[in-house]
Amino acid sequence: xxxxxxxxxxxxxxxxxxxxxxxxxxxxxxxxxxxxxxxxxxxxxxxxxxxxxxxxxxxxxxxxxxxxxxxxxxxxxxxx
Numbered sequence: 122x123x124x125x126x127x128x129x130x131x132x133x134x135x136x137x138x139x140x141x142x143x144x145x146x147x148x149x150x151x152x153x154x155x156x157x158x159x160x161x162x163x164x165x166x167x168x169x170x171x172x173x174x175x176x177x178x179x180x181x182x183x184x185x186x187x188x189x190x191x192x193x194x195x196x197x198x199x200x201x
Contacts, residue, residue, distance in 0.1 A: 122188030126151065131196040132170060135162035143192075148172060149182040151192065171195045 123142045133139045136159050143151055156164050172179045173193040174186065186192060 124186045125191045127193045129195050131166055132194045135159055135166050145186055145188040147183055147185055166196050169197050
């Protein structure tokens with residue numbers, strides 16, 4: 122069972138993709154996996170990212186990511 126992760130802006134550049142599939146887990150497990158997989162560019166970015174789970178803001182890193190869900194990884198955006 123997996124979740125869909127969508128990377129936006131600088132997170133997409135750090136991951137080298139806009140979308141990927143990950144095993145269903147917790148938010149912290151996803152973050153740890155992304156840091157291992159994408160290395161330093163993602164490590165610099167991840168602490169300032171916001172996360173949306175199925176369109177709802179998510180702050181609890183111990184929260185489960187249910188299979189079939191979509192997680193958006195949103196770095197800080199500039200402009201206005």
